[in-house]
Amino acid sequence: MKKMVEANAVVVEIDPENSTAELSEVDQPCTHTVTLTNVQRSYLEQGDYVYYNGRTNKIEDLDDSNSNVVNENDL
Numbered sequence: 001m002k003k004m005v006e007a008n009a010v011v012v013e014i015d016p017e018n019s020t021a022e023l024s025e026v027d028q029p030c031t032h033t034v035t036l037t038n039v040q041r042s043y044l045e046q047g048d049y050v051y052y053n054g055r056t057n058k059i060e061d062l063d064d065s066n067s068n069v070v071n072e073n074d075l
Contacts, residue, residue, distance in 0.1 A: 005051050005060070006051070007026070007049035007050055007051055008025060008026050008027070008050075008051055008052055009023040009024060009025050009026060009032070009049070009050055009051070009052035009059075010023065010024050010026065010047065010048070010049050010050070011023060011044055011045065011046055011047060011048045011049075011050060012024045012031065012046065013046060014036075014041075014044060014045070014046060016041065019035060019036050019041055020033050020034065020035055020036060021033070021034055021036055021040075021044060021059075023050065023052050023059075025052065026049075032052060032054075032057065034052070034057055034058055034059055035058075036059075040059060044059075
């Protein structure tokens with residue numbers, strides 16, 4: 001079973017041409033550019049909250065339900 005983790009970044013901008021997203025960390029003034037998977041490209045939107053893994057420079061799953069996005073309306 002995966003450990004529950006909290007969203008720590010928000011999607012600032014998505015570049016569909018390059019399949020990348022710019023993320024801004026919630027608690028720190030840092031931004032990161034990550035490469036999106038085909039699945040992430042299909043559902044991520046600007047303003048979505050995600051879990052950013054700084055070690056891998058990727059967006060990771062938030063929990064066991066395979067949902068790795070917290071929509072702004074869910075907060």
